[in-house]
Amino acid sequence: EAEVAQSPRYKITEKSQAVAFWCDPISGHATLYWYRQILGQGPELLVQFQDESVVDDSQLPKDRFSAERLKGVDSTLKIQPAELGDSAMYLCASSLELGVGAKNIQYFGAGTRLSVL
């Protein structure tokens, strides 16, 4: 069964360092999402792509976070510089297409757990 792949699974970094996460969506899925889940809370959407274009990045802290999906397939989320408050699980999800409907059910990866020391 096709899955959303994320790496690394775990990342420990010191504050002020740069860190990057990678996501490979299910083949053929045009829409890709990055969520941040702080311990004890539900996931919160950071950024949403349709192919290589950003559809929604209203919750992305743009002073330190950036996301790209250059060829409309895999995606990278970067934090520079990392802060203590960035410690969280970063989840990637993908769906077949944008818009409401059965084809936009989101499938989640296993996530990257980030610890900032």
Add this chain to the structure above:
Amino acid sequence: KQEVTQIPAALSVPEGENLVLNCSFTDSAIYNLQWFRQDPGKGLTSLLLIQSSQREQTSGRLNASLDKSSGRSTLYIAASQPGDSATYLCAVRGLGGNKLVFGAGTILRVKS
């Protein structure tokens, strides 16, 4: 702004009990509601999806209901097992697009 609340925050039950998890949302203009399971340190697994026009969905020992007008959903787990221990999250999708708004989850522990 849509807000999703889940009660209780944590629940511990003996094996074999039937249990109910609750989810409420502030804006009834939703397209659908979804229940997820999350094991410690893992990603999310979709359990049930209820369209706004539906009242309930069933999968095995799980039954989810939706009362859109009152902004409530329940997840019923029958004959609970230790393997059901996990965090259960509900999420709603608004009418305008794909964005999912999640609750904080209910941590379930089923004791053997």
